[in-house]
Amino acid sequence: MTLISDLLKTRFDELHAHAKAAIHRHQQLDMADELKLLSQSITSNDSRDSYGRGGIISDFEQQLSQLFSTQSCLFLPTGTLAQCAALKCYSQLTGRSYVGLHPTSHLLLHEHRAIEQLWGLNVAEMGTYNQVLTIDDFGKLDPATTAAIIIETPMREIGGQLPSWSDLTTIKAWCKEHGIKLHLDGARIWQTTEFYQRPLAEIASLFDSIYVSFYKDLGGISGAALLGSDKLIDQARVWARRAGGNPITLYPEVIAARAGLNKYLSAMPQFVDYTRQLCDALRCAPLSIVPANPQVAMFHLHFDMSAQDLAARIVSYAQHTGIIVLPLPRSGSKQTCVCEISIGDRAVVHQPNYWAEHIQACLAQ
Known part of the structure; x- marks a missing residue:
């Protein structure tokens, strides 16, 4: 069963690439910028x-x-x-x-x-x-x-x-x-x-x-x-x-893995704490949080609407605001759907209430 139309998925990807804010995971640079940044992390002692x-x-x-x-x-x-x-x-x-x-x-x-x-x-x-x-x-x-x-x-x-x-x-x-x-x-x-x-x-x-x-x-x-x-x-x-x-050789993947470990490992406690604050801010929204009290820097949001309906709202809201308030649903049925949120550096640049307010506004469309 196709949860979300290809047209909506394509439009979401286009909007996500140019969004001014997005809640899910880390900021992803374009390929040229990413490779340039990774090249700067290479030391004189590194070899293939x-x-x-x-x-x-x-x-x-x-x-x-x-x-x-x-x-x-x-x-x-x-x-x-x-x-x-x-x-x-x-x-x-x-x-x-x-x-x-x-x-x-x-x-x-x-x-x-x-x-x-x-x-x-x-x-x-x-x-x-x-x-x-x-x-x-x-x-x-x-x-x-x-x-x-x-x-x-x-x-x-x-x-x-x-x-x-x-x-x-x-x-x-x-x-x-x-x-x-x-x-x-x-x-x-x-x-x-x-x-x-x-x-x-x-x-x-x-x-x-x-x-x-x-x-x-x-x-x-x-x-x-x-x-x-x-x-x-x-x-x-x-x-x-x-x-x-x-x-x-796997040296490009290793360079990126090493850079990510050095950059993000120490930030994990911050991401976990932010996740808890965000979920507290979301408790008045028309959704369910699983688990009710998140234990790590990820959680699921359950909605009483189809994946296609929620995806349409996410895309519409992004078109008008430039903000990706949710990733596309990853599972669901004709009546319900689930979004998975992983907190990274894109979310934490805003206060938790920022996301709670935008999510509620998106769902109210």
């Missing part, structure tokens, strides 16, 4: 990697290993490759073919089930779609056949909710008892330190491996990293090569 070895990529992998206190790190083109390669390694290590996934896992919803169709593993779904994982969800798993479990933190499809620290430690103990590897889908892990009140390294210590993304919260061009033991990373390098994920 060769097939993922040496130069800037090795330096950046070491920086990430230190940040997360892991033995090794592997920079890869995509998170899809990073996570599937890790799971394949764990399957070979344990001789088990099943992986435990929440129903909202990226591997199930957005990768055409590559974990099964391409990598030859089996999926054991666990948990309830609109709730975070707890130890109670592990009862249906067969430890004898389960190689690994993925936990996403924060969980994108349910508005950035997170498992409690207590639940994570209980899950870790259960996995250790049964010889099951625990992997973190940490695409947005950068946002979580405020909720857990712990540094990234302490959060990472609960997991056997971690995947992180560089373009979602950190404004990179693309790219991901897999962090874990020396043995895991050595094996993952082989699988990345087999899967065609080892190009001759």
